Amino acid sequence: MGIGFGKAIRGSASLLPAALLRPLGRPAAVFFHGVERRLDDSRVQSNHHDAAEFSAIARALKDNFDVLPLSELGRVLAAPERHPHALFLMADDGYANNLSEAAVILSEFNLPWTLFLSTWHIDTHAPNPVFVARLFCLFAPDAKYEIANLGVLSLGSDRRFVAEQTIARLRALDAPRADQAVAEMAAALGEARLAQLLARFRSDSFLTWNEVAALKARGVEIGAHAHKHWPMHAAQSPGYLRDQAALPRARIEAELGVPCRYFAYPFGNTADVCRAAWQAVRDAGYGHAFTTLSGSLDASANPFLMPRYGLQPRETRLASLVPALRMGNGRLRDWQADLSR
Numbered sequence: 001m002g003i004g005f006g007k008a009i010r011g012s013a014s015l016l017p018a019a020l021l022r023p024l025g026r027p028a029a030v031f032f033h034g035v036e037r038r039l040d041d042s043r044v045q046s047n048h049h050d051a052a053e054f055s056a057i058a059r060a061l062k063d064n065f066d067v068l069p070l071s072e073l074g075r076v077l078a079a080p081e082r083h084p085h086a087l088f089l090m091a092d093d094g095y096a097n098n099l100s101e102a103a104v105i106l107s108e109f110n111l112p113w114t115l116f117l118s119t120w121h122i123d124t125h126a127p128n129p130v131f132v133a134r135l136f137c138l139f140a141p142d143a144k145y146e147i148a149n150l151g152v153l154s155l156g157s158d159r160r161f162v163a164e165q166t167i168a169r170l171r172a173l174d175a176p177r178a179d180q181a182v183a184e185m186a187a188a189l190g191e192a193r194l195a196q197l198l199a200r201f202r203s204d205s206f207l208t209w210n211e212v213a214a215l216k217a218r219g220v221e222i223g224a225h226a227h228k229h230w231p232m233h234a235a236q237s238p239g240y241l242r243d244q245a246a247l248p249r250a251r252i253e254a255e256l257g258v259p260c261r262y263f264a265y266p267f268g269n270t271a272d273v274c275r276a277a278w279q280a281v282r283d284a285g286y287g288h289a290f291t292t293l294s295g296s297l298d299a300s301a302n303p304f305l306m307p308r309y310g311l312q313p314r315e316t317r318l319a320s321l322v323p324a325l326r327m328g329n330g331r332l333r334d335w336q337a338d339l340s341r
């Protein structure tokens, strides 16, 4: 539903000239994951922008919006009508190419940004479990596999479809069951083959804490993206949700010696965030938290369920698209009301 809605907004925005939409501008947030100089396989590296496309996005943001550091969010929200073109740029997960590629391009354009880290992956360098599932679905030999909590997965033709379907089912599981399923996929793929694929797709390797400190020194705001990269929905236990909110803040503050004030939910759509999740994030002491629902920031009735738009691999109409995000405000408010009851 979330992807469909974002698509509808992109479709509408592409029909309307930027000059018509610009006066309707409202403060907004957009995010990306990683940037690679060259993409080897777009089926696998779907989280990463090609560097040339990312440069074009950075230029469009610079030319059409007031891109501000997240520390300005409170000031902007106090008088949103005075900041119709305010925009906050963010990156999720914590991929190593955020330092080697994204930071270089964003510095060229002098654009401030915030990086949300899944701290367990920075601590351990364990790959994103969804990435392991994708590698299994795309590269394991043709066969039927019995995978815990998912049943029989038949790998042959139409691997992309199976990958998307399997990942959607994984996301719905609680973390212990999802971890068990991913461990069985990794075992089925074999240690050597998995290591070879992870080496081939280094795009998905995580930053070290020293590299995070280097980004912090360049002025990047560091926020939390849970500890492990799993959803924070109602199938998770209350203790798991509390840990996912509190642990990344503690790790970031211990490693960097600065306050961690912002949170972004992994996946971040309606099916990935429950009431106990935003309450755990509030109770852990953050000031604001971001979802991946479309909307403008001033429309949010809950500072722990703020809207955000995920930048597509290629964006040619950002000047129209960002003002059109307000089309999502009704749905955003309905969802926030549901999660507050």
Ligand SMILES: [Zn+2]
Pocket (backbone or CB within 6 Å): 092, 093, 225, 229, 265, 266, 267
């Ligand atoms: Zn993420």
